[in-house]
Amino acid sequence: MLIGALVISLVIGMLARRHNKGGYGTQVRSIGHAKIGAAIASNWMSAASFLGIAGVFFLQGYFAFAYILGWTGGYILLLVLMGSQIRRFGKYTAPDFVEARYDSSVARVFSAIIAIVIALIYCVAQYKGIGLIFAWMFGIDYTQALLFGILVTFVFITVAGALKATRNLQMHYLVLILSFVIPLMLIAKKLGYNWLFPQFSYGRALQDLPEKISSDYLFPWTFGTPYEWIALCFTLMVGTAGLPHVLSRFYTVPNNRDARWGVVWGLFFIGLLYWSAPAFGAFAQSWLVTSGTTLDPTAAKALADIIVIKTAEWVGLNSILVSILAVGGVLVAISTIIGLLVSAAGVVSYDIYYRLINPNASERRLTLVAKIVTLILALLVLVIAVNPPGLIAQITAVAFALAGNTLFPVFLLGIWWDRTNKHGAIAGMLVGTIITFAPILLGSLIPILPKVLPPTSSALIGAPVVILTMIIVSRLTPPPPEHLRRFLVEKVHSP
Amino acid sequence: MSQTNGQKPLSREDLRINFFRPRPGFMRREVIIIWITLAAWAIMIFGMPVYLAITYSYSASTLAEVSYTFGVPSYFWFSSQFLILWFVFLCFSFNVLIDWLSSSYRKRR
Numbered sequence: 001m002l003i004g005a006l007v008i009s010l011v012i013g014m015l016a017r018r019h020n021k022g023g024y025g026t027q028v029r030s031i032g033h034a035k036i037g038a039a040i041a042s043n044w045m046s047a048a049s050f051l052g053i054a055g056v057f058f059l060q061g062y063f064a065f066a067y068i069l070g071w072t073g074g075y076i077l078l079l080v081l082m083g084s085q086i087r088r089f090g091k092y093t094a095p096d097f098v099e100a101r102y103d104s105s106v107a108r109v110f111s112a113i114i115a116i117v118i119a120l121i122y123c124v125a126q127y128k129g130i131g132l133i134f135a136w137m138f139g140i141d142y143t144q145a146l147l148f149g150i151l152v153t154f155v156f157i158t159v160a161g162a163l164k165a166t167r168n169l170q171m172h173y174l175v176l177i178l179s180f181v182i183p184l185m186l187i188a189k190k191l192g193y194n195w196l197f198p199q200f201s202y203g204r205a206l207q208d209l210p211e212k213i214s215s216d217y218l219f220p221w222t223f224g225t226p227y228e229w230i231a232l233c234f235t236l237m238v239g240t241a242g243l244p245h246v247l248s249r250f251y252t253v254p255n256n257r258d259a260r261w262g263v264v265w266g267l268f269f270i271g272l273l274y275w276s277a278p279a280f281g282a283f284a285q286s287w288l289v290t291s292g293t294t295l296d297p298t299a300a301k302a303l304a305d306i307i308v309i310k311t312a313e314w315v316g317l318n319s320i321l322v323s324i325l326a327v328g329g330v331l332v333a334i335s336t337i338i339g340l341l342v343s344a345a346g347v348v349s350y351d352i353y354y355r356l357i358n359p360n361a362s363e364r365r366l367t368l369v370a371k372i373v374t375l376i377l378a379l380l381v382l383v384i385a386v387n388p389p390g391l392i393a394q395i396t397a398v399a400f401a402l403a404g405n406t407l408f409p410v411f412l413l414g415i416w417w418d419r420t421n422k423h424g425a426i427a428g429m430l431v432g433t434i435i436t437f438a439p440i441l442l443g444s445l446i447p448i449l450p451k452v453l454p455p456t457s458s459a460l461i462g463a464p465v466v467i468l469t470m471i472i473v474s475r476l477t478p479p480p481p482e483h484l485r486r487f488l489v490e491k492v493h494s495p
Numbered sequence: 496m497s498q499t500n501g502q503k504p505l506s507r508e509d510l511r512i513n514f515f516r517p518r519p520g521f522m523r524r525e526v527i528i529i530w531i532t533l534a535a536w537a538i539m540i541f542g543m544p545v546y547l548a549i550t551y552s553y554s555a556s557t558l559a560e561v562s563y564t565f566g567v568p569s570y571f572w573f574s575s576q577f578l579i580l581w582f583v584f585l586c587f588s589f590n591v592l593i594d595w596l597s598s599s600y601r602k603r604r
Contacts, residue, residue, distance in 0.1 A: 062571060062574070065574040065575055068574075068575070068579070069540055069574065069578055069579075072578075072579050072582050073536065073540050073578070073582055075582065075586070076532065076533075076536045076582055076585055076586065076589075077536075079586055079589060079590075080529050080532050080533060080536075080589055081529065081533075084593075199576070200565045200566070201566070203565050203566030203567035203571075203572070204566045206566075206567065207566055207567075218567065218568055218571055220544070220547045220570065220571075221547070221548070226544050226545070226547070226548035229544050230541060230544055230545075233540065233541075233544075234541075257590075257594065257597075260586075260589075260590050260593065261590055263586050263590075264583060264586040264587050264590060267579070267582055267583050267586055268583050271579040271580070271582075271583065274579060275575070275576055275579065278575060415512075416512065416513070416514040417512060417513055417514065418510055418511060418512035418513070419513075482510065485510040485512070486510060488510075488512045489509065489510060489511075489512060489518070492512075493512060493518070493521070493522045493525075494521065495521050495596070495597045495600040495601055
């Protein structure tokens with residue numbers, strides 16, 4: 001089934017590439033708002049959404065809603081503060097915007113490196129998902145499964161270009177959401193709960209658990225303090241608004257109004273997934289209790305990221321349906337990896353190789369560099385993914401923290417304060433990078449650091465500090481050129 | 496991006512873009528809509544955890560005392576399901592207001 005699904009996706013990707021040679025996902029015909037929304041939701045869905053949320057809920061109950069609300073509430077910030085304005089600015093990628101707004105190659109390269117690091121961290125989480133599923137599916141070692149995952153990804157990149165050509169995104173979303181919700185409905189039925197709306201009936205399942213377990217799941221602060229919950233939620237929101245591949249989705253739609261209305265549908269479609277995901281965690285716990293199975297914390301953590309699949313297997317769902325869930329998880333992770341690796345390789349070949357190393361490089365040479373870079377980046381991701389530093393959702397959250405501490409303030413002030421200049425932007429990105437990685441790198445030396453700035457949640461403090469840094473540095477240095485400020489007034493902030 | 500060489504120089508006030516001091520006209524009205532949306536977003540999303548942090552201390556009896564919606568404590572349902580609907584509504588209302596604002600200013604021009 002897995003091979004069949006991969007082959008079908010490969011063929012669709014090849015056909016899409018053949019029909020989409022000019023645009024590579026940035027040119028589409030006028031399509032309905034619901035279809036645009038499905039494309040936004042499809043672009044958004046990754047292993048963190050498909051596998052990670054259920055795993056976090058299985059382990060941490062109410063605390064998982066910080067992830068769900070962070071990853072949906074961020075779209076409000078994006079829509080309200082930046083979507084239309086960045087679109088009117090007319091630059092399609094983070095480095096393009098940064099260079100155009102701040103008139104600085106240094107700022108551009110800095111933002112390009114940040115975009116690459118974000119893509120790498122994101123990919124580590126996806127590969128963890130692929131590795132776990134392949135290991136479960138074929139009964140092989142996790143590291144072998146990772147290597148197999150890399151191989152499959154490269155077949156897709158080489159043969160099909162990208163799965164996420166715009167014309168398949170709606171179908172991609174439909175397949176994924178059905179492969180997620182239908183097994184969930186059948187799991188609810190198997191356990192004797194309302195199968196028509198498992199998104200509601202999992203509450204009953206939580207009530208039926210022994211009192212201690214039930215209250216642990218339902219009580220808000222069993223697995224984290226209010227500060228940790230709010231910090232994580234805020235970080236994921238500003239990270240969503242600053243994430244390059246989310247922002248770029250605003251440009252793949254014919255006009256600004258369609259893009260805005262597409263977000264309404266996109267959020268609803270993402271909501272369908274997030275309303276359903278915690279139910280897998282609740283039903284898994286329900287099965288463990290009713291079957292008398294106990295998992296020690298280490299085993300529970302090891303299974304959390306594939307709890308979606310394990311729940312279906314535990315309750316005795318038909319093996320085809322279990323496989324559908326597994327295939328959905330693999331497809332969503334592979335399509336995310338391809339999108340991120342291809343765009344990261346493009347950034348390296350153009351922003352670093354062409355702009356800094358070899359300005360006379362031919363198109364052919366740049367393509368070659370991009371291919372080599374894709375391979376190097378994939379191997380780099382593999383090395384980190386062999387010993388994954390946390391759950392899929394937690395690893396992904398670090399990428400959001402980096403985006404929230406660096407690109408979000410740079411976009412926000414770049415649009416909403418004409419006085420922000422290149423010195424402020426560079427200083428801000430530098431401080432944001434330090435704030436993101438200091439708790440990870442120096443946490444063992446300074447134990448208070450990860451408590452104040454948790455690696456997944458550092459933007460609650462980090463983003464305001466970066467914004468303040470940008471304001472102070474910009475005030476102390478000369479203002480940006482008049483043509484930039486005039487452009488903001490006349491083009492970016494006009495109807 | 497358009498270059499403006501040869502154009503009449505603008506005063507410092509003409510070049511001002513500041514979220515907290517928006518220019519009169521379209522931008523000021525747009526910022527008012529943004530503020531209303533952000534307030535409705537922030538109060539709902541951060542209001543609940545702050546309220547829970549103030550009012551809930553951990554005890555087994557706490558859950559017996561709270562109101563329930565769809566089989567779970569109301570605050571749980573609020574965070575797990577209602578807020579996503581609320582976000583969809585906020586996007587919808589923001590778009591309606593911005594559409595109205597944009598069309599009224601385009602007609603004037």
